[in-house]
Amino acid sequence: MKLEKNKWTLKHLRQHLQFAVDLELWTIPFYMSAMFSIIDRSSKAFQLIQSIVNQEMLHLQLASNVSNVFGHCPNFSAPKYEGDKIPHLNFRLDTPDPRKKFYPASAEIGPLDEKRINSMCLVEYPEYSTGHEPALRDTVSEYGSIGDFYDAVEFGAKQLANDIQGGINQVDFFAAFYRDFPQLTVQDSGEGGFAQVALLIDAIRDQGEGRKSNELIKKAFRNTADDTYPKESHYDKFYQIREDRLPPTYPLKQVGTYTEDDKNLQKILVNNFNFLLNALQSLFSGGSRDDFLPVMVSIGGNITKCWKNGVLPKFS
């Protein structure tokens, strides 16, 4: 349903920002699992997904920073990976509807296969320019693309610029990886702060989900360190993988044949992921960075260990 008079409330904006965090967080285990299922770590697919995973972590940081300056410390709860449901996105609203092209798709954790790569393309499906104003809706489930969603968030943020309190629990782990990015946090309040908020939102849109078709990522938002293809958007990268032959992945055992050791690997991952969520919660509430960093790195190890033993990674 369209928002009445295009008038945003702080509650409404904060709800949207929480959903932004939810969505960015959702992508990370999903993409990481597919990435670490690839046996050849030098493969182009591995490299491309890794660059996207890194940027999704950046997006999670940016969305959380924006949320914090609007007075909402985001919640980090375990994402759900069920059926073909990608949180808060309704692809039927996209024009053209991409679901036929990217079929079959699955939003369940799995190796890099046809279903997963289709889902990745769907998540990152470009926002086609309609020339219209952003669709402002009551519920975030009514956005067709993330680009559309972030357009709306930016619109709301501008209306509520006076509520911005810069410098609140701002986190930055990525500045050295984006040497041309002016600033990855929001330090100013009010109108000045809005320009910084808009910059962060633009980066998320431009790098991945919401970029307009056939455009390269803006120079300011390109990774300057560890991305072999820094100009390309997430969608373009996933689409390349989809068009190429998918690389071999670790074979999976039947769930019924899991040993106790196998189940233990899943348990370790679940526990560590919970620890990561708590560390994120603490981090964006002004807590220590020390706990967060090692456990974030460990998650990759836990996923790999699952795949190497033929076990499906599990996060909750």
Next chain:
Amino acid sequence: MLEERRSSKVQLTSDHSVIEPRIQERREKDMSSSSKTVFRLHPTMNFARFGTSQEYYLSPETSAGLPIEGGGDTTGGLPIKAGTENDVITSGDLRDADGNLKRQAARFRIFAYDFQAPERYPEGGDIEVVPGQKLADGRIVTNIVWTVHLANKKANAYNVVNSEGLGAYADGKVPQLRNPEEYGTVDSPARLRKLMIDAGPRTIDSAQGGSVEFNAQTVASYSDGCGGIREQVDYPQSFPSDNYDELFQPCGSLDSLGEIRTDEKGRLLVLSAFGRTAATYDEYGDPIPLTGDLNNAGWFDDAADGPVSATLVFDNGDVEEAFGAWVVCGDPAYAPQIRNIVSVWDDVYDSWIRNLQLQPEIYDRNSGGFNEHYKPSFRSDIFPIFRAPLLQRWTANLPELAIRAHEAVDAITESDDPSKTIMAGLTYIRNPNQEKELNVGVPLMPLSLGEAGSSFLAVSKTQYFFLEQWDKNRFEPGSGPKLGPGEYLDMASLSNCLGGRYVPGIEVSYPVRQPDMYYMDRQTSGSGPFRVKPKSLDYAKATREKPFLGGGWIPLHDETDGLEPGDVSKFMAIPWQTDYNSCSIHQTSINTAGTETATGSPLTLYWSWPSQRPDAVYPSSEVVQGVLPRQVWSIRGPGTLTTDPKSAATFQKPLQAVKQWDQIGIILQDTVIEGDYPADFYLEVGSQLPIEGQSVYSVAAWPFNANPPSATNSEV
């Protein structure tokens, strides 16, 4: 004075020609019995290091960065105070009263083994032998005659080819010769006479003690194999000043390759020279310019290497020859406790494991590879790999993520379930068996530059095997089979040196991985492992008319008759300072002849030798209230400022490196730094370079990039 001393002690033998056969006969007889006592020098390879002072300290006898039993918080790798058994140096011991950097003497000891073929490794059970000591068989050692022969063949050697490494010697090829304007081959007498620095051998004994230099003023001498010392006045000594009327010698005359002396227990100390260089002049009367990092024509330095031998004399008249060792004189250790992820030990051990059946229970060539049932020991085989990353932050500008991750790696204990640790699945470890991964950067570690032809470093195959076994929960807690004290010295000495990425390296280069450099018959000869095989040299045949040494051993050419003096250091850069200076931070394409093969941005900079060649450091003088200051470049101050980050942390003009290498600071653990610092800091001390000015505070957080080739290339 020297001649006087010599005349009082030298015992000349009447017939030299019978010496070698007698030694050989004795050995053969001994080997025919089921068990016998053999004597071996340890460390098998040791390192004397440059300084500018007459004073010195001793080579470390512990392994860099590792805990020392009974050593408290202080970790291994520290040099030892001269005149002591194992008192480690403190920050006050680095320089003499005039501020000159002290040299590091390489200390050699003799150990007795009860040898029975076939030998296993580790053997253990060895005991040190010093004069006055009574052996189990009742014999008492009365004297030890030490002989060392140092030479520098760099200027006559082949070029270092930084994109090819050992491959430059493959398929019967050799690289181009250095100083090609000097006509001839590597064995041409004219080239050898002009380009090789060779003082000849020098011998001293424990009974007389004293010291002797490797210079033109002392006479060549060698052990006669019967307990005496023989002078060789006809030895064709050769120094640059013999062949050039005028030389540019910015730090003093290059007139010595070092010195030997005995300590109070009769052990041998080998001191390096003073890190000096000499250059010829061009036709305009200017010193030949330094035009590169590795192969500067017209230049000499006083690095050297060569065999170390010992003859033991007993009270019953017996004389026995110990299996010898090798000494290398070269760069200072600027960060002695910062452990290399891959050290020379890791490379040499890996080579012996996979090529020479060192421990068939780990790797058996006959059954096709690593034994998947083998259980490495956590403390000896796994933990050193976990400890090394932790220490990198003290010499490189690591990002916070890396520092925290490395702390988590170091915190892993033998009681941890590998699956629950940050190292689970070896997700972030570059697999040396997967060649393609050698060009994959983040997230694979180590994230420093790799060896010739590949972008990034990988642990050795044996290190990786140990990690794999650990990851599969197949490991033993504790330290595993105990090394004997001599064997421990071998390991410790090599583990304190730069491995993995040589190009060409700091102490030694790629050839250390070659089996034919060593005694390969250790299971029957009694030599023990890791022992460089010296070429048999008959000094009695030396004449002034022609050079005594030749071009010498080269790798991959099936040369198995051993190495001559100078055959290790000749693979290093000339002069050494230009390579040390330039090997700070680079784009990966430096390893691949300019071709981009690495993942990520081609402009991103990585560390070349981060453990051994400090890049970014924390000066101890800037620590306030236990809080670390900003990092500064280790090489800084006037002449170091650059507009391109890839040239940071270096003297911009190589001649400055030749002149000022001794002013660079040393990284030591806070526990041996005078002052009150937190226990786990490793800080820079003793630097004579300034801590003020624009060139100092320009250390960027990693990742940081080189400037693009042209500003017009940047896209908008």
